[in-house]
Amino acid sequence: MPKIIVSGRGGSGKSTMAALLAKALEERGKVLVIDTDESNLGLGRMLGQEPPAMTLMGFLGGKSAVRDKLLASMQQEKKEKLSFFRDNLTLENLPAECVSWHGPVGVLRIGKIEHSMEGCACPMGSITRSLLNELQVSENEWAIVDTEAGVEHFGRGILEGADIVLMVADPSYESVLLTEKARELAGEANKKFIVVINKLDENTGPVLRQELTGRGIEIGAALNYSADVNQANLTGNPVDINVLREDVGGIIDKLAG
Ligand SMILES: Nc1ncnc2c1ncn2[C@@H]1O[C@H](COP(=O)(O)OP(=O)(O)OP(=O)(O)O)[C@@H](O)[C@H]1O
Ligand SMILES: [Mg+2]
Numbered sequence: 001m002p003k004i005i006v007s008g009r010g011g012s013g014k015s016t017m018a019a020l021l022a023k024a025l026e027e028r029g030k031v032l033v034i035d036t037d038e039s040n041l042g043l044g045r046m047l048g049q050e051p052p053a054m055t056l057m058g059f060l061g062g063k064s065a066v067r068d069k070l071l072a073s074m075q076q077e078k079k080e081k082l083s084f085f086r087d088n089l090t091l092e093n094l095p096a097e098c099v100s101w102h103g104p105v106g107v108l109r110i111g112k113i114e115h116s117m118e119g120c121a122c123p124m125g126s127i128t129r130s131l132l133n134e135l136q137v138s139e140n141e142w143a144i145v146d147t148e149a150g151v152e153h154f155g156r157g158i159l160e161g162a163d164i165v166l167m168v169a170d171p172s173y174e175s176v177l178l179t180e181k182a183r184e185l186a187g188e189a190n191k192k193f194i195v196v197i198n199k200l201d202e203n204t205g206p207v208l209r210q211e212l213t214g215r216g217i218e219i220g221a222a223l224n225y226s227a228d229v230n231q232a233n234l235t236g237n238p239v240d241i242n243v244l245r246e247d248v249g250g251i252i253d254k255l256a257g
Contacts, residue, residue, distance in 0.1 A: 008168035010149030029140030048238030057111030125156035132161030171204035
């Protein structure tokens with residue numbers, strides 16, 4: 001079953017999308033939501049879940065320990081793939097401290113920026129890459145990866161272990177340009193690329209469709225603007241899948257197709 005990278009420009013709705021997908025998929029199996037955003041903190045609240053006790057980076061000894069391992073692997077004469085995990089990593093045997101489960105939905109955080117001047121986020125990228133390469137996701141299980149804004153994660157190689165890039169495009173010119181770029185990058189990595197247009201209303205929806213299709217970009221599915229979802233995100237309450245259930249169902253059909 002797929003490991004899905006949710007990409008898009010800042011504020012396009014990646015985290016909302018990840019939360020809605022998880023809520024819809026929980027009826028069909030087990031879902032791990034992987035929070036790779038080093039800055040934003042609210043994904044757990046969108047799902048109505050407490051964050052896990054530890055980040056994966058904390059579990060692995062902290063940023064400097066991970067950085068040391070990364071540097072050592074770069075200096076190896078005979079390069080081996082950098083691994084942070086034991087063999088046969090599954091949703092069941094992930095470190096318990098790092099996943100907050102609520103029924104069939106688990107949230108895992110890779111790592112967050114915690115201190116001023118703490119250095120770049122490369123260690124987070126290498127943990128994510130290793131996790132996605134090694135995590136085995138079986139029938140009726142999904143891994144949904146919420147990313148930071150933009151295309152930095154494409155450069156970090158986290159696509160390697162993923163199956164699908166789900167690109168969230170909101171009605172903005174920046175989203176149109178970024179979707180074009182992301183299609184190219186996903187193509188280079190040989191990954192399935194699905195565009196979901198988000199926050200549509202009757203005025204912006206047709207224009208966004210035209211801008212994308214005019215560039216030869218196929219639109220996979222659409223998520224309408226919902227004042228309820230926006231209100232929930234303003235107050236830190238869980239997003240209600242019922243208000244967009246039909247739209248999210250269309251996205252899941254596309255992911256399965
Ligand atoms: N379908 C929707 N209907 C209404 N509002 C939406 C919808 N999708 C997202 N939003 C709103 O857009 C804003 C950004 O959403 P979200 O945090 O999910 O984006 P993001 O892409 O994860 O942002 P970031 O790049 O900061 O991680 C929020 O205020 C959210 O409520
Ligand atoms: Mg986000």
